[in-house]
Amino acid sequence: MHSSDHSAHHPALAHHFQDLDQQKDATWLAMWVFLATEIMFFGGLFLAYVIYRSSYPDAFAIASNALNVNMGLGNTFVLIISSFTMAMSVYSAQMGQIGRLVVFLILTLILGSTFLGVKYFEYKDKFESHLVPGRHFDFAHHHDPKTGELLEGAHSESANKATEAHSSGHSEKAKREIQIFFSLYFAMTGLHAFHMIIGAGLLTWLIVLALKGRFSREYNSPVELVGLYWHFVDIVWIFLFPLLYLIGRHHHG
Amino acid sequence: MSAHVIDSQVIVQTEHKEQENYLTAGYSLKSWFLTLDHKRIAILYLISVTAMFFVGGVFASLMRLELMTPQSDLFEPDNFNKLFTMHGIVMVFFFIIPAVPGVLGNFLLPLMIGAKDVAFPRLNLLSWYVYIVGAAFTMFTIVSGGVDTGWTFYTPYSTSSSQTHVVPVVLGLFITGFSSILTGLNFMVTIHRMRAPGLSWFRLPLMVWSIYATSIIQILGTPVIAVTLMMAGLEKVLRIGIFDPNLGGDPVLFQHLFWFYSHPAVYIMIVPGMGVINEVVTCFSRRSIFGYRAIAFANVGFVVFSFVVWGHHMIVAGQSVYSALIFSILSYLVGIFSAIKVFNWTATMYKGSISFDTPMLYVFGFQGLFLIGGLTGLFLAALGFDVHVHDTYFVVAHFHYVMVGGLVMAFLAGIHFWWPKMFGRKYPESIARFSMILIFAGFNLTFFPQFILGYLGMPRRYASYPDEFQVLNIMSTAGGSVLGLGFLLTAAYMIWSLFFGKEAGKNPWKATGLEWEKTTSPPPTENFFETPTVDEEPYNYANRDFTKDFNEEVKVGA
Amino acid sequence: MQSSTVPLFPEQASSFALQVDLLYLFLTAVSAFFTILVSGIIIFFAIKYRRRSDAERPPMTVANLLLEITWIVVPLAISFVMFIWGAAIFFKMASPPKEAMDIYVTGKQWMWKIQHVNGHREINELHVPLGKPVRLTMTSEDVLHSFYIPAFRIKADVIPGSYSKMWFQATKPGKYHLFCAEYCGTKHSGMIGSVIVMEQSEYDAWLGNTKDSSxxxxxxxxxxxxxxxxxxxxxxxxxxxxxxxxxxxxxxxxxxxxxxxxxxxxxxxxxxxxxxxxxxxxxxxxxxxxxxxxxxxxxxxxxxxxxxxxxxxxxxxxxxxxxxxxxxxxxxxxxxxxxxxxxxxxxxxxxxxxxxxxxx
The missing domain is CATH 1.10.760.10 (Cytochrome c-like domain)
Known part of the structure; x- marks a missing residue:
């Protein structure tokens, strides 16, 4: 059984695998298992989100309105398009069209960077509006971008005659709850953005390898695996976007 | 992720010298610290988990010393609290969880399935480095003043009240978690994709099934603890309210998330140990395992049920009566899988040819102690009983019977059993037997009194206690010193045997299995001189002629 | 409570104590039986089938499905008894009688503050009348604690931001340990006190002395x-x-x-x-x-x-x-x-x- 197969001489074959097929099977399985751990990882955060959203629906709706939906929506489109270009990269790799592969990888990288750029401006905005949880968190002077009314009041419209003590007691609690929303917002989108950065790194690495001519019709599993990862990260965003940005839209009643 | 795919260093080993093995393949530090050989990585783990075991052991000894008297005299309560916390963290996260998978799993898995290495050797090395980084954070915490939250990090104490170094240690555990995940992922893929020709699932040694089950739990459970610790760390640093009720959070949510991982983690700890027992009990009974499939599927049962019993840690923590009932009955169901295994191991000995070498003595020890550990688990699953003994020494004793009586016994059985394979030399048999008896006796003297203490009502994590508990505590401390002596003696003769032990030969126990029959001791770098094929059931001792020499050299070349 | 002899049970001082002890004895008996049975078999096999010569060739292991099913079903059945028994006691512990008298407990690092309905307060001591159901309503000012009276065999975690409840009926006058069972920081082991069970008349006298308003x-x-x-x-x-x-x-x-x-x-x-x-x-x-x-x-x-x-x-x-x-x-x-x-x-x-x- 000395594997004197000819595929054993492929430069990409690691020494401990019998042949390229076994190697490819192993890396595919590993990627799927890895994605399973990723689901569990995000799952913990989603669970916390679900619990606190059901405990504090009003605060979550108010806080959600402070997010910039347009930016979120734009980013969603960017990611969906990037998923398409990634799929095209994988297809090109499988067809052995290295020129097209490089083009699509670069497009995907640009789209991914666009997402991160938009995210940067969103974070910057939150930071300047004191919406980053911690010592400087402050929601009191935040205005609803749509109605211009103080968001605080939104949830106790009938409390028109509230005295100083009244509203301060109230806002302490609301502030805490809103802060929980923003903690989860930053934890979830931050973790997602971290995955995007890793993804961008992987794309760069693929582009370099593709330019070096490492990929061929026979050997392209790195492109496929990164593709799988990229789609996963996109899907996470598809869940994050409505959960974080859209819950407050219909809640103002 | 897929960096290994572009591995350009193709080592095509066509020629090999008779004497060369993985230990003699290189002597430089670099050849160890940058090794991709699973066997060398196993040795790295062996050294690091043993070091951590003795660090944790020192904390335990100091704690037992303090508990000899009712007052807190040797240590301030603050320091005592740090001692039990550091003991728990070091032992749980840096010894018990990585011990069997990291050392025996790494060394044996590719050998047992006839592969040249694990699927992703670089990832494997990375796992060890990640473990070391996590351990470094923990060591930094210890040196810089320690942490006092208990290894469970219950909120809101850990996030709002404790003034100790919670953040670095939590960060350390967060990092170590990835070591566990990556190892699990690597092993799972290895088992799926790297088996030798003819090695179907039901021909696998049961140790491999155990590692497989463990890997799944590691893959699915560890991310949850990682994200939970991350949230706790964020709460501590940024004062955001996720778990602290003063900030609008829910302290009990932490317990749910924590135990969602940490109960399955108990199976991460014990299941690989059970895997070792399968190998040893068959070898020293020279019988094939009784009820192979039952044991294999019991592992699957552990995977499924371990994820649905976490609530039994929270029976007095304010969950509803109905959830308590559900968690109680599920806990009884998960107990059945352990019962199946214990009975099957016992039945395996029936009509065997039983020898009393040290590994087998450890199996006897394991059987007895794990039995008591498991049965007292049934005590704790009985709701009305748990209310009384929850958070008392009864739980401490139960946990140690399972973890030390179970896992450490199994680990020592495995280490003694495969020592000749790992290093090509035998340990000194009579000292080893003596030392096993020391450990067994010392263990019982240490922990059996704790069951009684627990039922009497002594809460755990107490630096001082009422006078009437003193007698039992002194017994426990006395036992602890015998236990510690046993461990030290074991470490001493093991190290001695590395240099002065008898040459072991390829298969000193006349065992079955690819690692014994198809390769040398110690094995060469790529494990086998040719890819082995498998054409029989595992543990096929009935087909072996024990009058023959099992140490004859492996045939070289095809 | 002498330290020269080692007791095996804490005192039985509540209506639950005997019930829990009986369950404990049952569980111990079952465990002892199985421990002795399995260890006995292992020792018996180890001696009977010890290796007499290295040439021995034990026969092939024979599967025995009936045996395997037996040792799945029998432990399951016994477990079920344990489950029912434990759950029955737990239900009682979870259902305070309507007429139970209320006492309020607040835990904080590191003391127990207790308020009686008539306004009497005490710290780290809880006086209760004999033979009368008492319901505790408990909360914490800071971190988790757990209110534990071994002689009564009951315990409940005390959680900041919410109320926990437990109840008991003392059956024997005397002074018993009160422990904090959930780790709560530096003086966790100092967060202890006593529960004092008194005859009703004594209790009334004790309670009557208070000058606090109810x-x-x-x-x-x-x-x-x-x-x-x-x-x-x-x-x-x-x-x-x-x-x-x-x-x-x-x-x-x-x-x-x-x-x-x-x-x-x-x-x-x-x-x-x-x-x-x-x-x-x-x-x-x-x-x-x-x-x-x-x-x-x-x-x-x-x-x-x-x-x-x-x-x-x-x-x-x-x-x-x-x-x-x-x-x-x-x-x-x-x-x-x-x-x-x-x-x-x-x-x-x-x-x-x-x-x-x-x-x-």
Missing amino acids: LAEAGQKLFKTMGCVNCHSAQSDIKGPNLEGIYGKQVRLQDGNTLIADERYLRESLLVPNAKLTEGFPANMPAYQGLITEEQILQLISYMRTLTPVVTSNTPSKASTPVTQATPKPEATPAPKPPANSATTESKPSGSTPKSEPAK
Whole structure:
């Protein structure tokens, strides 16, 4: 059984695998298992989100309105398009069209960077509006971008005659709850953005390898695996976007 | 992720010298610290988990010393609290969880399935480095003043009240978690994709099934603890309210998330140990395992049920009566899988040819102690009983019977059993037997009194206690010193045997299995001189002629 | 309690003690049986089948499905008995009798503060009468604690931001340990005290000595001094819900839901009134979070529990406001609780505890 197969001489074959097929099977399985751990990882955060959203629906709706939906929506489109270009990269790799592969990888990288750029401006905005949880968190002077009314009041419209003590007691609690929303917002989108950065790194690495001519019709599993990862990260965003940005839209009643 | 795919260093080993093995393949530090050989990585783990075991052991000894008297005299309560916390963290996260998978799993898995290495050797090395980084954070915490939250990090104490170094240690555990995940992922893929020709699932040694089950739990459970610790760390640093009720959070949510991982983690700890027992009990009974499939599927049962019993840690923590009932009955169901295994191991000995070498003595020890550990688990699953003994020494004793009586016994059985394979030399048999008896006796003297203490009502994590508990505590401390002596003696003769032990030969126990029959001791770098094929059931001792020499050299070349 | 002999059981001093001990004996007996059985078999096999010569060739292992099924089914059946038995005791522990007397417990690092209904307070000591069911309502000011009386065989975690309950009936006069069983920091092992069980007459005498006003009276005072009375009475100008008979009543909320006004709801409404507004009332009550202590909250709740609904002809509030819709239950006094809630906290966190610094 000395594997004197000819595929054993492929430069990409690691020494401990019998042949390229076994190697490819192993890396595919590993990627799927890895994605399973990723689901569990995000799952913990989603669970916390679900619990606190059901405990504090009003605060979550108010806080959600402070997010910039347009930016979120734009980013969603960017990611969906990037998923398409990634799929095209994988297809090109499988067809052995290295020129097209490089083009699509670069497009995907640009789209991914666009997402991160938009995210940067969103974070910057939150930071300047004191919406980053911690010592400087402050929601009191935040205005609803749509109605211009103080968001605080939104949830106790009938409390028109509230005295100083009244509203301060109230806002302490609301502030805490809103802060929980923003903690989860930053934890979830931050973790997602971290995955995007890793993804961008992987794309760069693929582009370099593709330019070096490492990929061929026979050997392209790195492109496929990164593709799988990229789609996963996109899907996470598809869940994050409505959960974080859209819950407050219909809640103002 | 897929960096290994572009591995350009193709080592095509066509020629090999008779004497060369993985230990003699290189002597430089670099050849160890940058090794991709699973066997060398196993040795790295062996050294690091043993070091951590003795660090944790020192904390335990100091704690037992303090508990000899009712007052807190040797240590301030603050320091005592740090001692039990550091003991728990070091032992749980840096010894018990990585011990069997990291050392025996790494060394044996590719050998047992006839592969040249694990699927992703670089990832494997990375796992060890990640473990070391996590351990470094923990060591930094210890040196810089320690942490006092208990290894469970219950909120809101850990996030709002404790003034100790919670953040670095939590960060350390967060990092170590990835070591566990990556190892699990690597092993799972290895088992799926790297088996030798003819090695179907039901021909696998049961140790491999155990590692497989463990890997799944590691893959699915560890991310949850990682994200939970991350949230706790964020709460501590940024004062955001996720778990602290003063900030609008829910302290009990932490317990749910924590135990969602940490109960399955108990199976991460014990299941690989059970895997070792399968190998040893068959070898020293020279019988094939009784009820192979039952044991294999019991592992699957552990995977499924371990994820649905976490609530039994929270029976007095304010969950509803109905959830308590559900968690109680599920806990009884998960107990059945352990019962199946214990009975099957016992039945395996029936009509065997039983020898009393040290590994087998450890199996006897394991059987007895794990039995008591498991049965007292049934005590704790009985709701009305748990209310009384929850958070008392009864739980401490139960946990140690399972973890030390179970896992450490199994680990020592495995280490003694495969020592000749790992290093090509035998340990000194009579000292080893003596030392096993020391450990067994010392263990019982240490922990059996704790069951009684627990039922009497002594809460755990107490630096001082009422006078009437003193007698039992002194017994426990006395036992602890015998236990510690046993461990030290074991470490001493093991190290001695590395240099002065008898040459072991390829298969000193006349065992079955690819690692014994198809390769040398110690094995060469790529494990086998040719890819082995498998054409029989595992543990096929009935087909072996024990009058023959099992140490004859492996045939070289095809 | 001599240290020369080692006891095997803590004292039996509550109605649960014997039940738990019997279960313990049963569990021990079963365990001892199986431990001896399996160890016996292992030792027997080890001797009988010991290796006499290295040439021995043991026969092939024969599968025995019946045997395997037996040792799955028998332990399952025994486990089921354990489950039922344990659950039965747990149910009793979780169902306090209606007539149980209330005592309130507040845990903080590192002491137990106890308030009796008549206003008597004690620290790290709990005096209870013999033979009378006692229900503890417990909360914490800081971190998790756990209230544990080994001689009574009961324990419940004490959780900040919510109320835990447990109950017992002492059966033997004496002084027993009170422990904190949930790790709570530096002096966790110092957070101990005593439970003193006294004959009813002695207990009455002990309790009678107090000069404090009763818990409800203290609550009534607070009700006036803090200005609650200005809104929450039939005569006031600004209208808040009428609190007569509020405890245990069904309340309809602004969002259309209803709930039973229990300790947890009343506490939350005090601290954060707008969290669950009663239908028909504006959100104009000040939040008392950070302004009153856990003990004062308990006093106010005790006071509210004494407010029986006034059935007079001139209760304008009755007609104009859908304050509280009385449940059909005739009795105004305590605790139409959902079953089974001792040792059980009924809640999610409801906000902050006082005395702690609000996050800035």
